[in-house]
Amino acid sequence: MSFKVLLLDNVDPLCEKAFKERGIEPVRKTNLSGDELHKEIADYDGIVVRSATTVTPELLASAKNLKVVGRAGVGVDNIDIDAATTRGVLVMNTPDGNTISTAEHTCGMILALSRNIPQSVEKVKSGGWDRKKYMGTEVHSKTLGIIGLGKIGAEVTKRMQQFGMNVIAYDPFASREKAESLGVELVELEKLLGSSDYITVHTPLTEKTKGLISLESASKLKKGVRLVNCARGGIYKEEDLPELIDQGYVDGVALDVYSQEPPTDEVYEIIKHPKIICTPHLGASTEEAQEKVAEQIAQQMSDALEKKSFKGSLNGKSISLITNKEVQPYLEVAEKLGNLAIQLAPEHTSDFAFEYSGACAKYAEVLTDSILKGMLSQHVSEAVNLINARVYAEDRGFKIKETMASETKTFNDLITVKLNGKSDYKNISATVFGQDDYRIVEIDGYGIELRLEGDILMYQNLDKPGMLAAVSGALAEQNINIASLSLGRSQKGSNAITAVSVDKKMSDKELEPILNLDGVKSLRYISLSEN
Ligand SMILES: NC(=O)c1ccc[n+]([C@@H]2O[C@H](COP(=O)([O-])OP(=O)(O)OC[C@H]3O[C@@H](n4cnc5c(N)ncnc54)[C@H](O)[C@@H]3O)[C@@H](O)[C@H]2O)c1
Numbered sequence: 268m269s270f271k272v273l274l275l276d277n278v279d280p281l282c283e284k285a286f287k288e289r290g291i292e293p294v295r296k297t298n299l300s301g302d303e304l305h306k307e308i309a310d311y312d313g314i315v316v317r318s319a320t321t322v323t324p325e326l327l328a329s330a331k332n333l334k335v336v337g338r339a340g341v342g343v344d345n346i347d348i349d350a351a352t353t354r355g356v357l358v359m360n361t362p363d364g365n366t367i368s369t370a371e372h373t374c375g376m377i378l379a380l381s382r383n384i385p386q387s388v389e390k391v392k393s394g395g396w397d398r399k400k401y402m403g404t405e406v407h408s409k410t411l412g413i414i415g416l417g418k419i420g421a422e423v424t425k426r427m428q429q430f431g432m433n434v435i436a437y438d439p440f441a442s443r444e445k446a447e448s449l450g451v452e453l454v455e456l457e458k459l460l461g462s463s464d465y466i467t468v469h470t471p472l473t474e475k476t477k478g479l480i481s482l483e484s485a486s487k488l489k490k491g492v493r494l495v496n497c498a499r500g501g502i503y504k505e506e507d508l509p510e511l512i513d514q515g516y517v518d519g520v521a522l523d524v525y526s527q528e529p530p531t532d533e534v535y536e537i538i539k540h541p542k543i544i545c546t547p548h549l550g551a552s553t554e555e556a557q558e559k560v561a562e563q564i565a566q567q568m569s570d571a572l573e574k575k576s577f578k579g580s581l582n583g584k585s586i587s588l589i590t591n592k593e594v595q596p597y598l599e600v601a602e603k604l605g606n607l608a609i610q611l612a613p614e615h616t617s618d619f620a621f622e623y624s625g626a627c628a629k630y631a632e633v634l635t636d637s638i639l640k641g642m643l644s645q646h647v648s649e650a651v652n653l654i655n656a657r658v659y660a661e662d663r664g665f666k667i668k669e670t671m672a673s674e675t676k677t678f679n680d681l682i683t684v685k686l687n688g689k690s691d692y693k694n695i696s697a698t699v700f701g702q703d704d705y706r707i708v709e710i711d712g713y714g715i716e717l718r719l720e721g722d723i724l725m726y727q728n729l730d731k732p733g734m735l736a737a738v739s740g741a742l743a744e745q746n747i748n749i750a751s752l753s754l755g756r757s758q759k760g761s762n763a764i765t766a767v768s769v770d771k772k773m774s775d776k777e778l779e780p781i782l783n784l785d786g787v788k789s790l791r792y793i794s795l796s797e798n
């Protein structure tokens with residue numbers, strides 16, 4: 268059977284060659300308007316994109332025959348994976364084909380910033396000669412702070428260590444073993460900000476990384492730090508950059524990526540600042556990277572179309588499970604429980620046990636994928652799903668033990684996540700109550716019953732009169748409404764755990780009064796809200 272594949276976004280010619288070797292004659296189209304693409308796409312079994320084409324639910328709706336969308340690259344922010352999954356369309360990417368190129372570009376940016384290369388090139392080309400103005404600094408013996416010690420962060424580390432830089436990193440998900448093998452000290456974010464001469468970010472853009480450096484965090488920075496972003500636009504708050512430089516907090520900024528690409532007029536104004544250097548999202552733009560990702564995506568898509576392998580797939584397993592009505596609620600509760608558990612765990616926790624009791628135990632394997640999906644979804648660049656969650660967990664050095672029991676003493680089904688190691692909360696159990704009703708039912712042996720949704724405060728306290736009044740008073744003073752709450756205690760007058768569901772997201776500042784209450788210990792704020 269022959270498949271029809273459409274190549275978009277200037278993907279490298281090796282893609283055509285690799286498809287042809289597999290008996291598929293791809294069609295290349297450039298500069299199609301939105302309407303033209305909607306018409307054109309109807310007949311294809313596969314499309315290959317880079318970042319220029321946005322694969323929306325509407326485009327997918329027009330693609331009646333589509334079986335697979337291939338991203339020649341890493342970031343799939345331009346592809347609506349949920350919509351593709353619902354339509355049974357596979358989405359695949361090539362997670363490591365451009366790692367080296369992006370790491371090299373980052374290193375180039377660090378050096379260009381240190382020696383004012385772009386600015387001085389411009390000066391000489393316009394007939395000038397100002398050696399004093401462009402005096403630089405050595406990177407040797409300086410501290411480089413890496414935020415996000417994943418694939419690219421690790422490659423940047425190795426290269427800049429060869430330049431004699433001392434590399435430190437902040438990545439709550441990186442294992443100590445990985446950091447040790449790279450010769451990198453893992454530090455808290457505050458320490459990294461306060462001691463780095465250069466900071467480079469290599470994380471996805473998430474709620475946690477958006478605006479990670481801004482005027483608000485300026486006072487935490489080492490004076491005169493240089494900033495590099497070759498990851499995703501918006502990790503440094505773009506509109507604050509000129510002031511950060513002019514007020515002396517930052518000495519220079521190098522950007523390859525922007526919150527909107529091409530940038531808006533406002534951002535074009537910002538990057539005119541003489542101490543901001545910029546490239547037009549060139550991290551992966553090398554012949555080698557483009558050839559690698561083009562060839563890889565053609566091979567992966569051919570395999571998938573021929574149903575030989577689903578390597579690189581971001582949504583494969585969930586497609587087969589999405590129609591199974593019995594598994595669906597368990598998948599939901601497992602994912603929510605994973606998300607909650609990881610927010611209760613101390614940073615760098617990597618030792619977990621998952622227990623499944625009752626009818627859900629027969630789906631243990633996929634439920635583990637779902638718990639991991641919930642745990643990892645905020646922390647890796649690629650979309651984490653049922654098919655790739657285990658790969659990412661292994662990559663991060665997670666140790667997972669699974670146990671199954673066909674019966675439970677209490678509920679029909681019970682899923683428990685155990686956080687092994689030093690943790691204030693150790694065992695968290697949840698179950699399915701009814702349609703869309705998923706609840707935590709036990710924490711560390713204390714009976715607690717709270718819906719797994721929204722924004723939750725969890726704390727340990729002494730079981731004495733007035734505790735709840737004090738917490739609800741502190742919330743009320745800040746106009747924060749309690750949606751529901753649950754208390755569990757071992758015995759009268761001893762220790763208790765309280766879980767309070769609140770009606771809004773809370774900032775660190777809003778949490779402070781509760782943290783300072785006498786008798787409240789191990790306070791955690793957990794957000795299970797959809798972003
Ligand atoms: N400029 C380009 O052309 C280009 C090319 C390739 C990739 N990228 C981007 O570079 C980034 C890194 O890619 P990668 O392949 O190394 O990804 P990766 O998944 O291998 O690494 C990302 C790392 O970030 C860490 N992380 C997640 N949230 C964090 C947080 N809040 N604080 C600190 N660390 C956090 C993760 O634990 C992980 O180790 C991605 O955003 C990717 O889209 C850009």
Ligand SMILES: O=C(O)CC[C@@H](O)C(=O)O
Nearest residue numbers: 317318340341342551552
């Ligand atoms: O295709 C490109 O050049 C963008 C690459 C990069 O941002 C990625 O996420 O892979």
